Amino acid sequence: MLMKSLESGRCAINRISLYGLLLVVSILMAVNSGYACEKAQGESVNSVYFPPKFDSIDPENDYVFQLLELVLEKSQDKFGKCQARLLDYKLPLKRVELYLEKNAAIQVAAFTVSVKRDERFLPVPVPISKGLMGYRLLMIKQGDAEHFANIQTLNDLSAYTAGQGIGWADADILKRNGLPVITAGSIKTLIDMLAHSRFDYFPRGALQIITELETYREKPVQIEQSLALSYPSMTAFYVNANNTALAERLEYGLNQAVSDGSFDRFFYQHPSSIDALKNINLAQRKILKICNPILPTWVPIEKHEYWLEPWPQRCLDQAELKRKRSKELR
Structure with missing residues (x-):
């Protein structure tokens, strides 16, 4: 009887420990999803992670990633320093959406705006490519x-x-x-x-x-x-549905860039915009x-x-x- 009682006690403690661990993880995920920018494990600078385009040859020079870098710089006066980082592997679109929804590995992505996406994610209400x-x-x-x-x-x-x-x-x-x-x-x-x-x-x-x-x-x-x-078709930054702090930061940074003219300078000088505008003529x-x-x-x-x-x-x-x-x- 004593051994059975001890074993039952250990099982109960293990269950409590497991539930406690799950609770802590859930709390941490909820807290992390509200950060505008944070240090990833093992890193020394605050950063947000962005998924590279699946078919990109040179993702560091892609339009949206370089715009994200500009937006984080333009929001530094209010929110502090933050570095845009590329995820070190490529994901198909459906997986990008799943990761963002689960707050896993990435904090921001760029999608064509739709009502269905608004139901899953939090949009930043500023167009990022002038409706191109x-x-x-x-x-x-x-x-x-x-x-x-x-x-x-x-x-x-x-x-x-x-x-x-x-x-x-x-x-x-x-x-x-x-x-x-x-x-x-x-x-x-x-x-x-x-x-x-x-x-x-x-x-x-x-x-x-x-x-x-x-x-x-x-x-x-x-x-x-x-x-x-x-x-009217809008490409926008989207963040996890709970990450209002990051959405606020990105909206602020985009509007700062629009106001001071740096957004237009970036848009009209980027190779992808130049190519598209040349084709549209x-x-x-x-x-x-x-x-x-x-x-x-x-x-x-x-x-x-x-x-x-x-x-x-x-x-x-x-x-x-x-x-x-x-x-x-x-």
Whole structure:
């Protein structure tokens, strides 16, 4: 009986110790997730970790990582020194989202803004690339350029059909702006369909389209030279849902950089921005601006200093109406 009592006592102590350890870990995770910047184990400086792009050749020189470095520098006066560090291994997008959600290994990432991501993470409400990702060039079939030469309005463009991927946000945005869309399962399939005149044009990002034309150079497709579509699309820093301190720091640093002009200097001098703007060639194209009805209500499209160009009043009115309805439903 004595031995059984001692064994039972040891088990109870072990259970208590285990529960205590789990409690301590949980508390530490909760505390750590609220830090704007902290020392990682074995390091001597405060830092935040950022995941390198999965396909990046030189991640230290990537646009978003270098912008993060600038933002941390610009917030130093209020929050103290902090170093941006790259995770020493690459993660696919789904794993990046999981790590950020679990507050594991990384403290900040950059995503295209969406309502679903807002439910999982905390967004920093300042665009980090001036809405550049919302500009779309048109991939068309070789020989079809004359069909687009006289297009001046969205109504003109609505006579033609766009191709998009199944489930892509772009497909929904185009449809809601009255533009016909056909969908398919992959970029390869879409380019094949375009080459066979199954639809008329394939809107793509300014950097994406160059890569894809090189990849599928044997296909009879090209960039249309006179038009571009644009809609409010925001890439933002996201942090763990509980890390309000880091979100506050990044928002402060971004606004400081916007105010003192260092953000624009960085944006217009970075090689990736230069390449994208060269491809878009705003001065030589007719830009057809459409609204984005699926954009989260907090996105500040009315703050012109955050964007490449001001958005049409109809888009501002649509966003304001959506905000009012959202408040009424709360």
